[in-house]
Amino acid sequence: MATYIARRLLELIPVLFGVSVVVFALLRMVPGDPALFIAGAEATPDVLAAVRRQMGLDQAIPVQYGLWLAGALRGDFGKSFVNGLPILDLVLQKVPATVELATAGLLFAIVLGFPLGIIAAKRRETVWDYLISGSAAMALGVPVYLLGVLFIAVFSLMLGWFPPAGRVRFEEGVDLAFRSLFMPAFCLGLAHAPILIRFTRNSILDVLHEDYVRTAIAKGLPERLVLARHVLRNAMIPVVTILGIVFGRLIGGVVITEAVFAWPGMGTMIIVAIGNRDYGLVQTSLLLIVVVFVFINLFIDVLYGWLDPRIRLGGGP
Amino acid sequence: MKRQARFEDRVGKGLSRRGFVRGLLMGGATLAASARSGQAAAPAQSTAGGPQKGGRLVFINGSDVTNFDPSALSVGNHAFLHQIYDSLVRIDSGGSGQVSPWLAESWKWSADGKSLTFNLRGGARFHTGREITSEDVKFSLERYKKEEVAANLRPRLLPIIDVQTPTPRTAVLALDRRYPGIFDVLDQFFILNKDVIGDIRTKAAGSGLYTLAEWRPGEMFRMKRFADHWSKDAGFLDEITVRIVGDPEAQLAMLESGQADLVYFMQGRYAERLRGRADFKVFQAGLGAATHYVMVNCSREPFTNTKVRQAISHAIDRARILRTVYPGEGELGCLPWTPTHWAHDRELAARCRFDLDKAKQLLVEAGYPNGFKTTVNTAVPGYSPGSKEVAQILQQDFQKIGIDLEIKVYEAAEARKRIFSADHNMLIHNYSAAGADPSFNFPGRSTSTGKDSFMQWYNSEFDKYVAEAFSELDREKRKKSYAEVARIFLDDAPNNVTVYRYVLSGARKRVNDYRGDQSGYPDLTYTWVAP
Numbered sequence: 001m002a003t004y005i006a007r008r009l010l011e012l013i014p015v016l017f018g019v020s021v022v023v024f025a026l027l028r029m030v031p032g033d034p035a036l037f038i039a040g041a042e043a044t045p046d047v048l049a050a051v052r053r054q055m056g057l058d059q060a061i062p063v064q065y066g067l068w069l070a071g072a073l074r075g076d077f078g079k080s081f082v083n084g085l086p087i088l089d090l091v092l093q094k095v096p097a098t099v100e101l102a103t104a105g106l107l108f109a110i111v112l113g114f115p116l117g118i119i120a121a122k123r124r125e126t127v128w129d130y131l132i133s134g135s136a137a138m139a140l141g142v143p144v145y146l147l148g149v150l151f152i153a154v155f156s157l158m159l160g161w162f163p164p165a166g167r168v169r170f171e172e173g174v175d176l177a178f179r180s181l182f183m184p185a186f187c188l189g190l191a192h193a194p195i196l197i198r199f200t201r202n203s204i205l206d207v208l209h210e211d212y213v214r215t216a217i218a219k220g221l222p223e224r225l226v227l228a229r230h231v232l233r234n235a236m237i238p239v240v241t242i243l244g245i246v247f248g249r250l251i252g253g254v255v256i257t258e259a260v261f262a263w264p265g266m267g268t269m270i271i272v273a274i275g276n277r278d279y280g281l282v283q284t285s286l287l288l289i290v291v292v293f294v295f296i297n298l299f300i301d302v303l304y305g306w307l308d309p310r311i312r313l314g315g316g317p
Numbered sequence: 318m319k320r321q322a323r324f325e326d327r328v329g330k331g332l333s334r335r336g337f338v339r340g341l342l343m344g345g346a347t348l349a350a351s352a353r354s355g356q357a358a359a360p361a362q363s364t365a366g367g368p369q370k371g372g373r374l375v376f377i378n379g380s381d382v383t384n385f386d387p388s389a390l391s392v393g394n395h396a397f398l399h400q401i402y403d404s405l406v407r408i409d410s411g412g413s414g415q416v417s418p419w420l421a422e423s424w425k426w427s428a429d430g431k432s433l434t435f436n437l438r439g440g441a442r443f444h445t446g447r448e449i450t451s452e453d454v455k456f457s458l459e460r461y462k463k464e465e466v467a468a469n470l471r472p473r474l475l476p477i478i479d480v481q482t483p484t485p486r487t488a489v490l491a492l493d494r495r496y497p498g499i500f501d502v503l504d505q506f507f508i509l510n511k512d513v514i515g516d517i518r519t520k521a522a523g524s525g526l527y528t529l530a531e532w533r534p535g536e537m538f539r540m541k542r543f544a545d546h547w548s549k550d551a552g553f554l555d556e557i558t559v560r561i562v563g564d565p566e567a568q569l570a571m572l573e574s575g576q577a578d579l580v581y582f583m584q585g586r587y588a589e590r591l592r593g594r595a596d597f598k599v600f601q602a603g604l605g606a607a608t609h610y611v612m613v614n615c616s617r618e619p620f621t622n623t624k625v626r627q628a629i630s631h632a633i634d635r636a637r638i639l640r641t642v643y644p645g646e647g648e649l650g651c652l653p654w655t656p657t658h659w660a661h662d663r664e665l666a667a668r669c670r671f672d673l674d675k676a677k678q679l680l681v682e683a684g685y686p687n688g689f690k691t692t693v694n695t696a697v698p699g700y701s702p703g704s705k706e707v708a709q710i711l712q713q714d715f716q717k718i719g720i721d722l723e724i725k726v727y728e729a730a731e732a733r734k735r736i737f738s739a740d741h742n743m744l745i746h747n748y749s750a751a752g753a754d755p756s757f758n759f760p761g762r763s764t765s766t767g768k769d770s771f772m773q774w775y776n777s778e779f780d781k782y783v784a785e786a787f788s789e790l791d792r793e794k795r796k797k798s799y800a801e802v803a804r805i806f807l808d809d810a811p812n813n814v815t816v817y818r819y820v821l822s823g824a825r826k827r828v829n830d831y832r833g834d835q836s837g838y839p840d841l842t843y844t845w846v847a848p
């Protein structure tokens with residue numbers, strides 16, 4: 001297992017290098033000049049040239065990349081073109097808000113997705129199944145943006161249960177923090193729960209047809225025990241795999257949710273940074289997301305092995 | 318006293334456009350009286366019984382602070398400019414051009430009009446505690462003029478060639494020409510503290526009514542009242558929290574739920590949702606803060622032909638643009654400055670008429686009886702609000718005279734790049750501060766001639782009148798010169814002003830005496846909140 005993890009970590013190096021090259025190249029290919037943002041609407045060509053020089057944009061693109069990479073390897077990701085703050089500090093300041101929202105959103109997705117998927121499978125082809133599966137299909141089609149606006153209108157403006165937008169940190173008050181987190185996280189969870197419902201349901205139905213389940217039932221084991229010991233554990237293997245994919249989708253959802261609920265996280269920051277062509281900030285943020293994504297998938301692979309001892313990571317016949 | 322009230326379109330009173338303009342003029346007269354007396358304008362009287370000290374205001378801005386350097390006039394920076402920094406003078410934002418003392422108690426022109434002496438107020442201090450001297454004025458000007466600082470005001474400050482400092486409280490501005498419009502520039506020229514200039518991007522270096530207490534990039538910044546500020550009859554709030562919320566629905570929801578007190582720069586359709594509701598009000602500030610236009614590129618065919626440009630001018634239905642794209646957000650446009658401006662000329666402004674027959678006739682005379690095909694550049698709403706919708710109106714009308722107009726919509730950074738390189742046949746965009754002295758805008762690339770002009774327009778007669786009006790001290794003579802400037806602008810038709818917009822700010826009822834400067838930038842000098 002340790003060898004496997006070490007190998008996966010080593011694999012991260014070419015992945016990150018590749019991502020950095022692609023992101024760097026893509027950002028430079030996108031039309032737009034960051035110096036124009038800094039120089040303002042009335043800047044003359046002379047002023048623009050001076051600003052470009054100051055930002056290092058007058059150098060050849062490979063030189064710009066080399067300088068950025070050399071800095072990044074030393075842990076210096078440069079400074080934001082826009083506000084001049086160290087990029088790493090800016091990114092790390094936003095990480096807690098995004099992690100908080102994404103984790104809570106994932107928790108909601110799991111809490112809603114797994115039990116409803118199990119109920120739909122257990123009561124397959126009943127009203128419950130049709131209701132849950134039908135609602136999941138409908139929810140999958142509702143954009144997070146619309147869901148967010150509806151939530152704000154109903155739970156905040158009409159009922160006054162939650163603040164409509166913004167984030168309160170936990171150190172500023174646990175109750176207020178939970179109230180500010182609940183709606184965006186629930187909205188995010190609700191948007192992603194349908195995927196888990198459908199996968200859990202289908203996976204359980206597949207396992208229910210396996211011989212060992214039939215044997216367990218024939219042995220006279222109570223239904224609850226069959227479900228818990230034999231069905232769920234095996235059905236969870238593909239579901240756990242899908243969690244990695246759900247997490248990736250959730251990161252995309254976080255960007256929109258952050259915008260709707262004015263949640264000051266990485267998503268909002270990346271959107272603004274792309275608009276401003278704040279190259280370094282976008283590059284560093286995306287690299288961090290890739291690292292997190294790779295680690296989450298690594299964790300899921302490890303979990304996969306724990307759930308199914310037959311799987312031997314890094315080995316096999 | 319009425320000065321702030323005129324910015325306020327109180328809910329339910331149904332202030333008409335004409336009534337509003339009248340209010341602006343009356344406000345200007347009141348301000349003129351206060352300036353003559355050499356005193357800073359007094360705080361406004363409020364419907365709730367007069368200004369009260371204390372309280373906290375939560376202010377929503379759609380964009381994050383770029384940095385705390387006031388030379389960068391990006392939208393994100395607007396919220397702190399007049400709060401954290403002091404300027405030498407303040408100017409009436411209603412178009413009267415009336416100047417009020419601020420850091421400078423008084424000023425005097427030299428006989429030849431090429432030197433302006435400011436007497437600085439005693440006891441004015443930076444937030445660090447150090448007294449402000451004329452050396453700080455000199456330092457600030459020199460910094461603003463550096464190319465690498467990229468100050469937005471730089472082109473407008475270049476006529477100031479030097480600042481002499483005979484005494485710590487006397488700053489003498491030496492000019493390369495007479496410059497009566499200088500006060501409009503000085504209103505947004507903020508005095509910087511050289512001792513802490515190295516940290517200006519993150520920590521500010523001002524002397525204003527409020528100090529920077531906290532900044533969380535992309536999230537919020539907080540300002541606290543500066544107890545040692547020289548003005549004791551301004552700066553009523555204990556604290557101002559500026560929260561960064563980009564989504565207009567979220568902004569409105571925060572206002573409606575009481576999480577915020579004021580939303581800066583609200584689109585008309587959102588402001589409309591607040592009008593008529595007892596708990597809210599809508600402030601209108603800075604007429605012409607966004608001055609929308611339809612521009613042609615005079616270096617590209619067929620716009621090299623003056624008659625084609627005039628045909629375009631007659632084919633623009635300004636009233637429909639105002640009515641459908643910017644309802645309740647502004648006034649009909651025509652001249653490069655607003656209808657409330659001292660340079661306004663009613664007869665000239667009447668020439669901007671929508672007349673498709675005339676447009677068709679001009680096209681025939683220009684040799685385009687069957688029209689032609691061209692493109693118009695627009696941008697996403699966040700960068701150029703309403704530009705695409707205006708283009709759609711033009712597309713419909715142009716079709717009737719044979720012009721096949723293709724609409725291009727660009728994302729902000731790309732749009733900005735194309736504008737700066739004048740890479741367009743036609744362009745729909747806007748410039749700011751049409752309420753300011755014309756000399757403020759004529760170095761602007763949207764309204765000026767030459768190789769840097771976005772219009773790629775050359776006209777020596779226009780340049781002659783611009784230069785003449787720039788240096789003329791007599792207001793009446795200036796007015797005549799600017800009438801010529803406007804006449805040539807309309808005759809040659811390189812750029813067609815369509816609408817002057819206000820900055821609309823939605824607020825809770827408890828917010829009083831909020832105002833904007835001539836660019837619509839927030840000025841919370843006399844703002845107070847009812848408990």
